[in-house]
Amino acid sequence: MGGNNMSQQPKCEAIVDSSLGQELEKDECQVLTSVMKVRSLNDGEVLVKEGDDDNTLFILTQGKLVVSSEVEGKQTAVYTMKVGECAGTRAFVDLAPRRATLTAEGNTVVYTLEPSDFESLLEKHPRIVYKVMRGLFRLTHMNLMRMNVETQELSNYIHKSGGRY
Numbered sequence: 001m002g003g004n005n006m007s008q009q010p011k012c013e014a015i016v017d018s019s020l021g022q023e024l025e026k027d028e029c030q031v032l033t034s035v036m037k038v039r040s041l042n043d044g045e046v047l048v049k050e051g052d053d054d055n056t057l058f059i060l061t062q063g064k065l066v067v068s069s070e071v072e073g074k075q076t077a078v079y080t081m082k083v084g085e086c087a088g089t090r091a092f093v094d095l096a097p098r099r100a101t102l103t104a105e106g107n108t109v110v111y112t113l114e115p116s117d118f119e120s121l122l123e124k125h126p127r128i129v130y131k132v133m134r135g136l137f138r139l140t141h142m143n144l145m146r147m148n149v150e151t152q153e154l155s156n157y158i159h160k161s162g163g164r165y
Helices: 012-016 026-034 089-094 115-119 126-160
Strands: 037-041 046-048 057-071 074-081 101-113
Touching: 012 026, 012 057, 026 126, 057 089, 074 101, 089 126, 101 115, 115 126
Parallel strands: none
Antiparallel strands: 037 101, 046 101, 057 074, 057 101
C-alpha cells in the first residue's frame, strides 16, 4: 500500500450502513471511526483462523468473507458474509477464541475495531459505546434466532425422513 493515506481512514457511510452503526449520528460515527482501522485483503487471504486469540471486531465494507469451520478434519464453508455485516462479535465481547476462519473472496476491505480502542471511548463518549453495544447485542440476538431456525429445520428434516438414509 502506498501513496494516499486518506483512503485508509474508515468512512462513516460504511459504518452507518452496517448492522452495527444504524443508530449512530454522523458526529458519533466520526468518533467511532477515529479508533478504527482499515484492512485490505486479496482473494484467498485469511483474515482470522479458528482458535486464534484475536478479539478484533470486523465490519465488511467491500467484497466477501467466507466463514468456515473445521468439520471432521476439513475446512467447510458455513456462510458467506455480505457487505455491512459484522464478524467477531463474540470474540470482541467476551474475549473468547475464534470460532471460525474468515477468508477473503475477491478483493475485500474490512474495518477493524480493537476492544481496548473501543473502551478508550467510554469516558468521553459513553453514548456511542452504549449504541454500539446495543448494536452488538441486536446482532448476536439475530444470529441466535437464525441458528435456532436452522436447527429447527434440520431437526424437522431428520424427523420427517424418520432417520432413514
